[in-house]
Amino acid sequence: MLTLLTRRNPHGHAASILGRVLAAMGLSALSAAAVADGYFSDQAEASGVDFVQFNGMSGEFYMIENLGGGGALFDYDNDGDLDIYLVQGAMLGPKALSEALFPPQPGKPLTDRLYRNDLSVARDGTPRPRFVDVTEASGIRSAGYGMGVTVGDYDNDGWVDVYVNNYGRNQLWRNNGNGTFSEVTDQAGVGEERLSVSSAFVDYDRDGDLDLFVSNYVYFDPEENRECSAPDGSRDYCSPRAYEPAPDRLYANRGDGTFEDVTAKSGIARAFGTGLGVVVADFNGDAWPDIYVANDGMANQLWRNQKDGTFVDDGLLSGTAVNMEGAAEASMGVDAVDVDGDGDEDLFMTHLLGETNTIYINDGEGWFEDRTMATGLAAPSKGYTSFGTAWFDYNNDGWLDLYIANGGVNNFLSLVLQNDPYPLHQTNQLFVNLGEGQFKEVTKAAGKVFKLSEVSRGVACGDVDSDGDADLLVVNNNGRARLLVNQEGNRRHWLGLRLLDARGRDALGARVRVERPKQRPLWRRARADGSYASANDPRVLVGLGDSAALGPVRVYWPSGLVEQWSGLQADRYTTLREGEGQEVKS
């Protein structure tokens, strides 16, 4: 086996090295795909990801036990490939671990896990992600009942840090740059104790460092557990309406390793709900990041950045708080991308069984229309309860496709009657973007892994094997994590970009416009947030279709600077640094 990458390659271009070597071997991305049984194959077990989420179920129907968990795809060791962080549950309430209905994985402590990717290339040119559990060596000792995770380099030292959402106090892990992490929650002042599932790093004040938004869910206490019933009278999980919603939090980075809680000062305290998902993007094209919060069963918020450190909730008027019927939906996961290729950020939310997942199309001014019916995404979603989601171009045809992770929150009677031990599971879905605003479900062709019926929650998207197409990390509640490796995308051409800002940090929020000869331009955004309880690969992966021809690539940096690069090569990763391109005056 030929090992191409080393972990001692700080800020290196290992992934581009891999791409170049693959090309030199005459394999390139185009021939690296091995056709398995469909577009994706689950390679978690084969690659060493042996994580099984433990939800602490003990028959008490604690509503939060079926909410977790999440995972992150991020390059913690700066070796150019994606590593994995997975959050772990714990027991809830007074019962002992021995009373758990589903015992934890033997031999694995109940803590979050960090897996290092030792990516290599097989003799046939196939990239082989290989994950090694390095939790113990990393120094990460998670506490609390893990729900979700987000990543970002909050201290601008070039090493990405980890923020974990817990039931219980959240934790911030500072990356020491040597494979280890130190907990700095207290020093940083971000030990939010309310129940949070998702969060996002965002430089909302554009002062050059990452601030932190934490979306909180409800005030839950096992000692005050509510008893709720299914329509048939049997015991079931409560809806969030049984609990008080908890306010979200915004922390401003002071730039010295500490944060200030600016929730009230920024206006964020004025509205909140049962927050489960959060995504940050510039929705109205004013170059300032806005924040969108997906609430479970309550109106969602769209926090418009007022450019003075404050926000105003414009969810209702923007058309994104409720669906086209004027009804608040049970929003879980959320993602924002340019679905229709018109250069602005559209929104997509996943919802509860009986509701549709909902897509809001942006008119460019930050006003949205619910176009769920028109896109064909409504009917296929009504039978599912959906959580994590990812917009990604799985077939690299230049249109963003859609993955949805499903699994119920209330027992399915049909499964109960089959004596199913955990009657919440459903299959996951894949939709291909046909262009012209239409989608088609292609789940059946997507591979055996799509036949699995599980209780899926978090989804993170990234190119785990650095072969030029996007893979998926799927976290299952009370189940094994799945690593869906894409077997389809790199049959076509692609462009991979890592965007580093002037401080050498992944430029979260930077937007990229990729010109192609005689074809529409493609817009993408560097992002780690979105989905549900999870963090994505911040690199930008652009499917180019059947032509490798590229025009200029323009980057709209979060600082406001706009730069352009020409002559970039397709089918490889390239790092673009702020300040090194040709400035474009707007």
Add this chain to the structure above:
Amino acid sequence: MISLPGSDARRPAGSPRCSQVRGSGLARLRRAALPGPALLLGWAIIAWAQDADTLAAPLSWEGGGQTYKLVAVPAPLLEGREPAMQQALGSLRRELAALVRKPGVKPVELGEAFGHMGRHYHAHHLYGAAAGCYTNAETLEPGVFRWPYLLGYAYYQASHPHKAVAAYRRALAIQPGDAAAQLRLAAVYLELNQPAVAEPLLERPLEQDGLREAAAFLKGKAALARRDYENAVRYLEAALAEGPQATKAHYPLAMAYRGLGDVDSARRHLKLLGEGEPRVVDPLVDELGTFLTGARTHYFRAIEAVRDGHYDEAVYGFTEALAQDPDNVNARVSLARSLYLAGDREGGHEQLADALRRQPDHLLGNFLMGVLLDEQGQPGKAAEHYQVTLAQDPEHAGAHYYLATVLLGQGEFARAAEHYAAAWRLEPRLASARMLEAMALLEAGAPHTTVRARLDQAVSAYPDETMVVLPLARLLATSPDAQVRDGARALTLGEGLFEASPRLENAETLAMAYAALGRYEDAVAWQESAISATAAAGQFFQLPRLEDALSRYQDRERLPTSVALNASMLRPPPARALGPFREYPTLSAY
């Protein structure tokens, strides 16, 4: 004798031929050999099950000289449901199965029986079974409108829009001009994103009483989908004029106004957004409610009616449910709420009183009784109920708030302030509680520094909320305490208020701020403007107060704080039970 389907040898002469199209598990079980001692019991069980299960597979049924292909009616999963419902549906299914086998039954008779069974299933939201029954009813009675019509509705509710379209189309082939069917079909086409097909179907419903409101609503939505904002506004405004309870219509209306660039109107309608559905007078669908059995199903129907703003229906549902479940105090409180919201305040009062007789410490019952008595001008009695509520739940923000208001009215200012403070601490979004706490503290003689601190805190949390910004501005402008008075900040706040809303009280506040800064000429000018505008508006009752302030400014005097803060908007509004009865959050609706 057990008549096995498909066993011609056992079929009595003249009985309808009735054969299973394909075998079922139970059919196979029937043929299994049973050991001797269990034989009798076994056959008894099989016989019981067999009658019902006759329906679970497709049938070829002969009657009236014709052969009818009947579809399977899947046996719904009833396990865990209310015994009364299980019993009723099980018994009906067995009767229907027996009828299928009974000799000499006419197709129309069997068709009605399937339809009857279908409506029972439908009423209990068992759409798959209902659809099977309706399909068979339609097969047996091909010219009868109601079966394909109800089938379409069942398919629609079960999220099978294409099947719903086909069924409604068949219904309309029987009664081409039926406006209700046209309306229902249009709704499905809209869901299928085919507004161009939907819109012509709405013309007749628009002309028909009972359907006009829903038709206008759908017309408006169709226009909105086409981005024809003007027509969307026209139809949605018409829908709301016809049925103001259809608060759901405010959302598409707001979006239509937004499309026209009228953001103010859009915001106004967004504030009115609710869950009330447009009413559809549809006897065939409405009749389904009479097929419900078991209290729980009535509860669910009632709750849906509450959500849709159809309070008369909710009253019916809760009343029916309570007839079977009279000791359910929660449901009785829900009935009281529904009665009140349907306009029967006396009935609501009676049901609340009944609920509290059954459970004197019922939390929500006491709270609502308090609010109701408060509204009726009996604050003393109301306070007793608030106290009971708080004894049960010391963290009941609503009870703290209303009790504080009663205490304020009774002159117990310090206690009122305590309860207002408890209210906003428990429910931070209660901005009015913050303001009223400050006012109560002021009345209780608290130092202005304390009052200012409270208002500063409130403004920090709600910088755009007039009801906290205005009293702070006025306190800063008029306080005799030099440590508190801050004319410059009062002016800044006052200007912000006036800019946001050029109203009389904001103009007065600006005059107060100028007086605080010693700029009495400006104060006089603003006050004179306020007086002119008030006189022009014919609000002469305001003039003595305004003119008194004017003369003070002309004499280069500030207003006393007590006068400045004696504004109507700084006092609690009269208690109104409508809000708590309609919207008070509860863990469960019954």
